Amino acid sequence: MYKHLLVPLDASGLATEIVSQAVSFAAALGARITFFTAQADFGATDQGALQRTVAPDRYSEHLAGEARGILQKAESAAKAAGVDCTSIIRTSDRPAEVILDVARAEACDLIFMASHGRKGLRGLLLGSQTQKVLASTRIPVLVATVESNQSDPYGQMAVAIIQDEHRSLAAVVRGLLYLVEHAVAGKSTLDVPLALQMIHYIDAFPERLHHPKEDAYLFERLAARTSTCDAAIKELRAQHADGGAQVQAMQTAVEHFAAVQGDAGEALAAVASAVNVFAQVQWNHMNLEEQTILPEARKHLTEQDWMLIYTAFSANGDPRFDADLGDGFKSLYSRIMNLADK
Known part of the structure; x- marks a missing residue:
C-alpha cells in the first residue's frame, strides 16, 4: 500500500x-x-x-x-x-x-x-x-475530482472557504507561536510590531468576520436542521464569545512587554502564556468544527442553506490572504510565512 x-x-x-x-x-x-x-x-x-x-x-x-x-x-x-x-x-x-x-x-x-x-x-x-x-x-x-461531478457545488465551495480560512488562521497562529518561542528560548528578541500586526489580523478577521458568520449562518442553519450537533455548537459559540477577551489578553501582554525596559522576563512569560492559551483554544476549536460540524452539515444542510452560507463567506475577501489581497496584508503574510526560514 x-x-x-x-x-x-x-x-x-x-x-x-x-x-x-x-x-x-x-x-x-x-x-x-x-x-x-x-x-x-x-x-x-x-x-x-x-x-x-x-x-x-x-x-x-x-x-x-x-x-x-x-x-x-x-x-x-x-x-x-x-x-x-x-x-x-x-x-x-x-x-x-x-x-x-x-x-x-x-x-x-x-x-x-x-x-x-x-x-x-x-x-x-x-x-x-x-x-x-x-x-x-x-x-x-x-x-x-475536485470541481466536476459534485452533487452540491455550493456546499463544496462553502466548506472550502471555511477550511481555507481555518488554515490561514492556523498559519498566523503558528507564526505567532514561533516568534514567542524563539524569544523565550533566547534565540531572538520578540518582534513587538510584527506580533501586534499578527494579533491585529486575528482581531480583524477571525474575530470580526469569520466567527460571527459561523454563528449567524453555519451554526444557525445546522441547528435548524438537526439536533445532533447542539452540544458542539453550544461549545463553539461559547469559544467565540470568549475569543475577544483572549485576543485582548495577547495584545495587553505584548504591549506591557514593550513598555518594560529593564526586567522583561516576567513580561515575556505573560506573553507566552496568553499566546499559548489562545493557540490551544484555536486548535481545539478548528478540530471540533472540521471533524464534527462540517461533516454533519454536509449530511443535513440543503442546497439553499449552502447558497446562503457560501454567499456570506465568499464576501470575506482580503484577510484570507487570497489573490486579491492588498499590499499591507500581503507584506504581513510574507513576513509570517518566511519566519521559519530565518
Whole structure:
C-alpha cells in the first residue's frame, strides 16, 4: 500500500479541496505527505527583473512568502489530522517536469493531484500538466475530482472557504507561536510590531468576520436542521464569545512587554502564556468544527442553506490572504510565512 504521497499544489481555489482529500486519503492509509508547489520564474520577466533591482528584499520576501503560504496552509490541515508531512518549493516554468523530478527525488510512491486548475501564470495544475505527468511517469498517479461531478457545488465551495480560512488562521497562529518561542528560548528578541500586526489580523478577521458568520449562518442553519450537533455548537459559540477577551489578553501582554525596559522576563512569560492559551483554544476549536460540524452539515444542510452560507463567506475577501489581497496584508503574510526560514 502507498506510504508516501506527493501532493502538488498551486494558488488556485482547487488547493483547499485537494489538500482535504489528500489528507483524508493519507490518514486512512497511514501514509505521509510531501506537499509541493512550483513558483513561476517571475525574476525572468521584465517586471520581475525591475522589482528585484529596485526592491530586492521585498521581491525575495514576497515571492517566497506566497509559495510558503500555500504550503503552510496544507501543513496545517495535515497536522490537524495527525498526518506526517513536509513541504518543498521549486522555481520552474515547467510544472509537469518538476513534479516528476521531486517525486523521484523524494521516493514518493504515489502522486496525488487535481484534474485541472486555473489558467494563467498562477495555474500549476492545468489539465495539460496532469496529462503530461500521466504520460511521463512510472509512479502511480491518483487524479482526484475536485470541481466536476459534485452533487452540491455550493456546499463544496462553502466548506472550502471555511477550511481555507481555518488554515490561514492556523498559519498566523503558528507564526505567532514561533516568534514567542524563539524569544523565550533566547534565540531572538520578540518582534513587538510584527506580533501586534499578527494579533491585529486575528482581531480583524477571525474575530470580526469569520466567527460571527459561523454563528449567524453555519451554526444557525445546522441547528435548524438537526439536533445532533447542539452540544458542539453550544461549545463553539461559547469559544467565540470568549475569543475577544483572549485576543485582548495577547495584545495587553505584548504591549506591557514593550513598555518594560529593564526586567522583561516576567513580561515575556505573560506573553507566552496568553499566546499559548489562545493557540490551544484555536486548535481545539478548528478540530471540533472540521471533524464534527462540517461533516454533519454536509449530511443535513440543503442546497439553499449552502447558497446562503457560501454567499456570506465568499464576501470575506482580503484577510484570507487570497489573490486579491492588498499590499499591507500581503507584506504581513510574507513576513509570517518566511519566519521559519530565518
